[in-house]
Amino acid sequence: MSGSLVLIDSEILTGTSASVTLTGISTTYNIxxxxxxxxxxxxxxxxxxxxxxxxxxQTDSEYDVASLGLRTDASFVDDSWTNSDTFGQWSAIGxxxxxxxxxxxxxxxxxxxxxxxTASSVEINATANLFGYVGNYTxxxxxxxxxxxxxxxxxxxxxxxxxxxxxxxxK
Amino acid sequence: MSKLKFIHKETISxxxxxxxxxxxxxxxxxxxxxxxxxxxxxxxxxxxxxMRLIDxxxxxxxxxxxxxxxxxxxxxxxxxxxxxxxxxxxxxxFSESTDQEAESQGGEITVYSPYxxxxxxxITYGNSQRYGGSYSSGLRGIGVHQSAESITxxxxxxxxxxxxxxxGVILVYGVSS
Numbered sequence: 313m314s315g316s317l318v319l320i321d322s323e324i325l326t327g328t329s330a331s332v333t334l335t336g337i338s339t340t341y342n343i344x345x346x347x348x349x350x351x352x353x354x355x356x357x358x359x360x361x362x363x364x365x366x367x368x369x370q371t372d373s374e375y376d377v378a379s380l381g382l383r384t385d386a387s388f389v390d391d392s393w394t395n396s397d398t399f400g401q402w403s404a405i406g407x408x409x410x411x412x413x414x415x416x417x418x419x420x421x422x423x424x425x426x427x428x429x430t431a432s433s434v435e436i437n438a439t440a441n442l443f444g445y446v447g448n449y450t451x452x453x454x455x456x457x458x459x460x461x462x463x464x465x466x467x468x469x470x471x472x473x474x475x476x477x478x479x480x481x482x483k
Numbered sequence: 484m485s486k487l488k489f490i491h492k493e494t495i496s497x498x499x500x501x502x503x504x505x506x507x508x509x510x511x512x513x514x515x516x517x518x519x520x521x522x523x524x525x526x527x528x529x530x531x532x533x534m535r536l537i538d539x540x541x542x543x544x545x546x547x548x549x550x551x552x553x554x555x556x557x558x559x560x561x562x563x564x565x566x567x568x569x570x571x572x573x574x575x576x577f578s579e580s581t582d583q584e585a586e587s588q589g590g591e592i593t594v595y596s597p598y599x600x601x602x603x604x605x606i607t608y609g610n611s612q613r614y615g616g617s618y619s620s621g622l623r624g625i626g627v628h629q630s631a632e633s634i635t636x637x638x639x640x641x642x643x644x645x646x647x648x649x650x651g652v653i654l655v656y657g658v659s660s
Contacts, residue, residue: 316487316488316489316656342521342654343589376558376613377619378558379556380556380623390556390561390562392556394559394619417589419521419587419588419611420589423521424584425523425584425586425587426586426587426619428588428589428613429611430610430611432609446623447556448609448611448612448619448622450558452613454585481654481656483492483652
C-alpha cells in the first residue's frame with residue numbers, strides 16, 4: 313500500500329544481524345504502519361518485538377498481549393499474557409525459504425498514552441506448518457515511543473534480505 | 484498493489500458522545516479504510532465505542548439493521564465471542580472499550596461498497612486498547628448492514644450515552660488499485 317504511506321525508516325539487510333531497530337516515530341503522523349518480511353538463520357527460532365524510547369529498546373515488564381493463533385495443523389490457540397518483558401509472540405519461525413511476514417498498525421506511539429499495536433502475521437514454522445496471529449499488543453507506560461526493535465531467540469540472526477519498514481500515514 | 488488515498492481527517496477535541504463523519508464515501512472508491520487512534524473518555528468509567536452508518540440523505544441509520552460477530556481477545560482472561568443480528572449499531576467496531584487518558588485505543592475498519600445503492604454494506608474491523616487500570620485487550624470483528632442503500636458516512640458513538648470522550652483522531656482513506 314503506497315499513496316498515503318510515507319517511508320520513515322527501513323532496513324533491508326545486506327549482512328546478517330541479531331537485531332534491527334526502526335525509529336523516527338514523532339508527532340508528524342497520527343498512525344504508523346510497520347511491515348516485516350524476515351527469516352532466521354537458524355530453524356525454529358522465536359521472534360520478538362520491543363518498543364523503543366529515545367532509540368533504546370525497553371526491557372521493562374510492561375508488555376501485554378492478547379492474540380489468536382491460527383494454524384493448519386491443530387486447533388486455533390488463544391495466547392495472552394500481561395507484564396512480560398517483550399511482545400514475545402511469534403514462535404518457532406522456520407528458516408530457509410520460510411520465515412515470517414508481519415503487519416503492525418501502531419497507535420498512540422507519538423503521545424503520552426499507552427502504545428498499542430494491532431497486528432496480523434503469517435509464517436511457516438519449523439515443522440513446515442502454516443501459522444498466523446491476529447493480535448493486540450500494549451506497552452503499558454505513559455510516555456511516547458519512537459520505534460520498534462526486532463530480535464530472535466538465543467541471539468540468532470536475521471538472514472540477508474530480511475526487510476523491515478516503517479511508514480507514517482498521511483493525514 | 485492497492486494504495487490508500489487520503490480523504491478526510493476528523494479531530495475530536497471537545498466532550499461528546501457521538502461523532503458524525505459525513506460525505507466521505509462516494510462513487511470514487513469501492514473500498515474504504517477508517518483508521519482511529521487516541522480516543523479517550525472524559526471520565527474514569529470505561530465505555531465501548533460503536534459504529535453506525537450515515538445514509539445519502541445525511542441521516543444516521545439507527546434502525547435495527549446491523550449484524551455483527553466479534554472475537555474479544557483479553558490479555559487477563561479467556562477470550563469470548565459476541566454476536567448478534569438486528570442490532571442498532573456495530574458493537575465495538577471502534578474499540579472493545581476505552582478509558583480516560585493515558586488509557587486509550589487504536590483501530591482500523593474496512594468498509595466494502597458503501598456507496599452502491601443496490602448492495603448491502605459489509606465491514607471488517609480490528610482494534611487494540613487499554614482500560615480499567617489493568618486491562619489490555621483486542622478485538623476482531625465482521626459486520627453487515629442488512630439494508631441495501633447508499634451510505635455516504637458513518638458515526639462513532641459511545642455505547643453508554645453518558646460516558647463521553649474528548650480526544651482522538653479518525654482518518655478516512657479510499658483504497659485504489
